[in-house]
Amino acid sequence: MKIRQISILIFTLSVAFSCRKYIQKETTDYKYFDRPKSDTISINKLKAITDEEYLQYGVRVAFVSENNDTIIPFGKYAYYGTDTLEFYANVIEHPNDSTYGRQIAIDRNQNVLFDIVMFDNGPEPFNNGLTRVLRNGKMGYANKFGQIVISCEYDYAKWFENGKAEVTYKAKEYFDLEEHKRVESDEWFEIDKKGKKLK
Template sequence: MKKVILFTIITLFIAACSSPKEQYLIKYYQGEFDELGAPSGYLNTKGDTIIPIGKYYYCYTDTIKTMGMVIENKTGKILAIDQNGTELYEVYRFDNGPDELESGLFRIVKNGKIGYADATGKIIIEPQFDCAYPFKGEFAKVADSCETVQEGEHSFWGSERWYQISKDGKPTGK
């Protein structure tokens, strides 16, 4: 019985020592509150500064495991960044913030076109649509050509050629 207990303890010790620590970035900020515009940056798990305060206007994501969102200083664009601080792409702006994850995807922008990425930051559907709504379940409503129609202080997208796509980016025929 003692051998079994000793073997179990040694096995657990080896497993604990040999498993790599999860690497991620943690947001830090100056001031009493973390609010839009509060100077912020990111540290790694060792406490090293990876993204210094002031590099971005604001850091949305509190913990970056694979991808986070920040506001660029000069243009005000919302960008996706990885753990190394590499800028991946522009995130679609919705209601004054980054597009929300819906059905596992959020919208991204490149050269004025809209596409979709997942929560890890991987681009799932390359930007190719002039207008694209969030996914609802397995489908999203998109258009290759559309215009923004102003109605008072609100606006909406108008197109005569809306169609639905599935999560592989292909038209569904619906």
């Protein structure tokens, strides 16, 4: 009887592991803008507006000044959660009515700061004052000013909790049987909020 149970267990595990759909990492060579560390003074905030009925994810968006001067015009971006652009805005590239592109963070001059990590169908929230970001497929962390404070060098990085986060240089992402994205690595280690490896 035990041999049969062990055989069933081995068969079940082999089927489960063979059903993983690994995600091929995309290699890109996008150019990004680094906000200076000294650039933490807010100038005039910009307000998101749309020419559609409601401001909701995916609608065309523009950003205007307090005097209603258009600073970032319609025609390039779709709304992605930023109502007020103080230091940067999360947007979706949207060059025409039928095409959506990358989810990115831009400054008021439309410089691309980084690609956004998605969480629960939207931009990832801040944890311990930082948010995970992407640059050319590698993960790092940015602050509320849109400045990269821990360089984008990791294959995968987890949220910060209690001042530390787990990261890895070698990770594989896959979809489990329920189509949830999972990450595996044998080389996780912890870093602090300055990017220093913890022992």
